[in-house]
Amino acid sequence: MSSTPTRGNTQPATPSIAIVGAGPRGISIIERIAAYLRSAHSSQGLRIHLIDDAQHGAGRIWETTQTHTLCMNTLAGAVTLFTEPGATVGAPVLEGPIQYEWIKLLRGEREGIDKKKLELFDSFPTDPSIARDFAAEIAATVPESNPSRALYGAYLRWALEVAIAQLPAGTEVINHPARAVSITETRTFDVIELSTGDTVDSHATVLASGWVQPAPNAEEEIFANSGLTWVKPGNPLEQDLSVVPDKADVIVRGLGMGFFDVMALLTIDRGGKFVEDTTARAGLRYEPTGREPHLYVGSGRGYPYLPKSEYHSLPPKANLARLKAVIAEHHDAPEQSIDFTQTVWPAIVRDAYSEYYTTLARVRPASLEQPLEDILAAIDSTPVPSSNDASAMPAALTAVLEG
Structure with missing residues (x-):
């Protein structure tokens, strides 16, 4: 919906939040606001101002009308705009289809997709133009595909529709197809000037910008x-x-x-x-x-950035057993009570070295001079240097193996 913005001279009567940026970050913020309000059974009115002069939902990068030549650098089977079970969030998650599942559902393929995701997809029918405009790509997409940015934009716009629908009654969303050009903080609220000349008043402002354009040097x-x-x-x-x-x-x-x-x-x-x-x-x-x-x-580097590995499938999942154990052990610890360098960093380093040598044993076993089991044991017994001196780890590990 749309509305005429307030003029910035009196405090807004209804509590309000302004979200500057209506792309993926803005979508996730709305989804989480909805989750917290619903979990608190809040009936208080709230006004959300969604500000962006690009296509709301898709934003600039994922504009749905752009050429289909440009693609994502993420795989269809590895991206989602929904929270998932196990996520470290403070309100109930909203399970929805990852992009590949959404594409499968557009093809009419429902087997193997969670019931909750199916119900969400069925509750919010997609515009028929999506299946028509992206017919060839939808038919050819596999989990390892890099979808076009335009098709991802269509997924994002659908996710925005779903997120807004989760907001409880009494919450109003006002779309502003404009750019925020300045923010002035008063004692009680922010005054946001828009490129249209209008202003928006909000009690809280979230900057959910994506591509930031620097000024020329x-x-x-x-x-x-x-x-x-x-x-x-x-x-x-x-x-x-x-x-x-x-x-x-x-x-x-x-x-x-x-x-x-x-x-x-x-x-x-x-x-x-x-x-x-x-x-x-x-x-x-x-x-x-x-x-x-x-x-x-x-380029200052002098050569192109290295491309991602060609797996011919989804990338192998890393075994982060040590890090997961640390997280589980300290899951309920008070905030700011964990020493990252002493508690978390060693698990990260050991997992990284373990994955390196495990992979080496699989693809080039002749390169290992000792059994993999002995190397993994040495990794767990070697003191891990501080995060400021990770380069010391190879020498320490070599000393243990040769000792």
Whole structure:
């Protein structure tokens, strides 16, 4: 729903919370507010202002109308917007389908999905346009797929609808399709100025921002005036790369995700194709259109960020037995009473070393000079240096093994 914002000169009569950012973080905040209010059986009125000039639910990065070329860097079977049993939260969890389960349900596949998740999905029918607009992707998705960002945005918008519906009666949500440009704190409430010129008054304000755009620095001003086309270090989708001339010289600073987005938009989205070719490196060959710009890319690292491993399945689950034991032992301990360096850090380090040597024993057993059982025993008996000196652990472990 929408409403005319208050003007910021009198204290709002109804308790109010402003959430600046209506993407994934904003969704989770609303879901948790609903859980706490319901668990407390609260009947007091509450007004929630949801502020974002991007698509509410999806936000900028996951805008549902964007090209389907850009994908998530997370697997369909490993992402959710719902709390799960065992989560360390102070109010009851809301069990909902992970993204892959949601996609399966869109396909009409219900086998193996928890009853509570099925009931939630059935209670909030998805817009028929989702199944139509993403038909090919929905049909092809497996747990190890990297879904398009647009499809994840559709999942997020559905999750926002579900989260808002959990709010008890008497809670009002006001959507503000605007950007928050300033926040002024008074003695009793915050006054938030919006890009529309309106203001919102709130007793509490939560900044749930996602992609934060830094201001240009002096070096970047040089790029802007270089005479070359410069792709700025922001969301590539908001820079309209369609205006980049064919075969233009283009400057891109950084070799992270933003660069790969730019490269995809200036190649695949211009008609280029990657085709399977067993004679080519990595089994793929690029077929250009001749329109591709020339990219000049710089990075302080000097090379692209390493890609994630190709498992051909979901990543193997780490055995965090030591850390889990520490958490279980201190689950009810008072806050601020646990010494991280002395209590938690050793378990983390030992689990990491244990996983390393266990994996080594599986994939390259000849590299181990001692039985795995002896190495694991040495890991548990070796004193763990403080978190400020983790590099000392290998030497200490070697001393134990050789001793």
